[in-house]
Amino acid sequence: MKSLIQLLHFGYHQAMSCIFPVAIFGTLALSSVIPIPFLHRYDAILLVLLAVQYLMYRSGLETKDEIKVICVFHIIGLVLEIYKVWMGSWSYPEQAYSKILGVPLYSGFMYASVASFMCQVWRRLRMDMTGWPGFAPSMLLGAAIYINFFTHHFMPDFRWWLTALVFIVFWKTWIIYRVRATTYRMPLSLAFIIVGFFIWTAENIATFFNAWKYPDQHDAWQLVSFSKISSWFLLVIISVIIVAQLKYVKANRTADDPKSS
Template sequence: MSEGDLRAGRTRRLEHRLGNWARARLPGPVRDLVMFTLKMGWSALFGGLLLIAILLSKSVWQPDWALERYDALFLFAVAVQALFLALRMESGAEARVILLFHITGTAMELFKTWAGSWAYPEPAFFRIAGVPLFSGFMYASVGSFIARAIRNFDMRYVPYPPFPATVLLAVAIYVNFFAHHYLPDIRWLLFAATILIYGRTWIWFRISRWYRLPMVISAFLASLFLWIAENIGTHTGTWLYAGQNEAQLVSFAKIGSWYLLLYVSFVTVTLAAPGAIINARRPRDATHPIAEPQRQG
């Protein structure tokens, strides 16, 4: 066994011990709710730390400091990602998927800032054209959350749709984010396609017992939380949409954009945890009446 595997094992055991310690001290009626909240927070650690850094840097940064705020955010994100890998809080496979999120997210940022959809008003050294490099880590934090949540909740996607259909949908969604500047926006067709393709899919997740949630509902709830997080970014002036000022809420239409982008994320994450997503079987010990699955043919 390699040193990396040993560190990963120690990290997993520590996570389990902390979870067991908290679970043993919680009253029964609220135990699963509190544990769900803790697991979600632990899964979103990378994104949460990045949001905290955005808020703190906005409150303390001075324009005459030698290091620009965007560059500090970039260096902070790189350091956190390196720490996660060193402590085996993310696996190598998960890191590769997060890198894909970073690349595809940065590509979208380059196009969208060029098209005038949004802008980053502050200067930076670590940037490509008008896009500071820390911005790619905001997309990477979504990939980090999904990959870590799959592991922390032992998630299963049952039944997972035919993989070619999911890839085709993901590509169509991603292309539409670019093409709608020149061609008719087909997002309403894409919304319908998500229901058609994923409408039968349930996400199974385990706390003290198994629960399940329709995948389309899960994607909507996740997009709502991402919209809230995005308002933190615009409220601090870290980025702004065209015609928006720091006091204005991000358009509610962006919830739909995040909803669609999450399906691109789900397909990307299949590279990190295909066994948990594609062809996953229903949990054998899911016997609670609320969580009992329908029989599959």
Template sequence: MLQRHRPSAATRWPVLAGFVAWEERLGLRAQARGRFAAASYEFLRFGIKQGWACLFGGLLLALLIATRLWYPHHAPVTRYDALVLGAVLIQIVLLLLRMETLSEARVILLFHALGTSMEVFKTHVGSWIYPEPSLLRIGGVPLFTGFMYGAVGSYLVRAWHLFALRFERYPFLFSVLALAAAIYANFFADHWRIDLRYPLILATAMLFGRTIVFFTVWRTPRSMPLLLGFGLVALFIWFAENIGTGVGAWIYPNQRAGWTMVPISKLSSWFLLMLVSFATVSAQLGAIPFGPRRPHPPARLARLGMAAFLLSCGLAWALWPHDVPRFWFHAVGSVLWGGMVLCLVAASRRDGRAGAGAIAASIGIAFLVELSRLVRWAPLDAFRHTMPGVLLLGRVFDPLNLVLYTGGIFAASFWPPVSVTVRIGAAHDANHHRHRSRSG
């Protein structure tokens, strides 16, 4: 007799919901034909789910190839700008057709910001270049590049739901976020010959070495080491990177004389970027355990981890040599600072929540710090001219900062603490126990 299962993940996307009953009948027919037919159906189902998870990235890759092959050279809009407009149009169409959820769109926006920040730095120091002209860019980075990072985040979120990911021996979220912050900072620090890539890979292996991910393609949960999953996704991103450089979306210095395959050593960078992406998504969706739950650290640790991450981003942003317009350079730093303050205030609460009280307190602190810049006192002025002083207090009073701080505070308030993860997992466990009691 067949066991009952959780509702299909297809119900998240209304365009697929109508096929759930048809797919169930198809699966039953395959199961009735024997093991080989059932295994073939599960393999086919795995491929279709992967394709659906890659929807945004696949469409973006198709757009890169199509514009390389057929885009007119003398068009009034440059190819790079057309890619920006095309990526935005894809996003709008997917939302209108309800083939993408608002939560997935928010993840793409978040990854767009993280990726563009790193791209501006990397192109400035010559790690790679975008050879074609464009108007829609920041420094040397066309804005379509952020969507390529967003495609990675979109894939992770959709696959998380489609395969009902569960974990065994998953590390504490604070440890994961701290490692992700160190990896992200290293992408900037290696310009100053402080490349900790291999120690960070070793730290990743130590942290996730015992972690098993369980994924459900059809009826039976399958499992694999999570590190292997990171490696496989990094490999497919490397394949996509070769296609991207092949169609001239960007090129590396060694490809200026003609296209050559991207060095396999780049896999290490994609492996580490996968950890940053995975940590970002797991903090939002919650790493629900497959087996018995172990105690979680207080939610305030998640807020402290996020504060450390924002501080690392702010430090990297302040230190790099840049050609970003002064307004945008200043604006990004202020938003990051506001988010860090909110995380620290929330961490001071017993439950770690960023409610109305924490938001109000953070705005009050931000206003006081900004007003303190009007105070002239020799020791305070000396501290303001140090790097810690620049990061914590700033130097020059600007009323616009109050708006930017508030924006960063509200943005950070939407980041779920560990307590959300615990509640999600507790609800899952409660539903599981109720189902077992009804079945008995």
């Protein structure tokens, strides 16, 4: 019975942490079947997601610091989207006023939703980490992963080397999380894989509802390649590195502030 109660509490906090991602995919699904008068679909999605973010902040579901992290990830994601669309990796075929170089502004929120989940679940499950490799190794690895998303179009793809490096750099790192009064832990690399798989699943849902299209999906929808799991695995690592580093910076500032004691 205790295990069931723990599972229910864990599921509740996971579900609450997924409010923004669910809002994104719910909006994509509804807007694909319900005509929107006077607005292009991509523009309507952007307005809805801005409204959701505003309501989450005003209701206290998200903090000001979490909004800042989401904005950072929106920019990181949007830059990557612009480059990938320019290279022909995928496309956004519908019209919109809120497009920049063929990419609708709402697309950055799909990356930001990963950061939203990370921030929310970190706070709700009172997460911490042991064996964190430190600022330089983690940030250099995160930067190398992000740069490889751009350079593999005209240079060798180092994703598998980078994946191996992830397991080396983080092999001592464990996530500590708490459900009620009980503390649990999990290898960080395993968490990367689990979250990457669920994002790949969400990506299949998004492409099914025409959020974007890969070249092989223009004639008819088909399952996104399993190889994309590795891309999301690496993207999740960037998210965790930035969120964890910001959490540590904030914790150190709080500890150094005499007013906090």
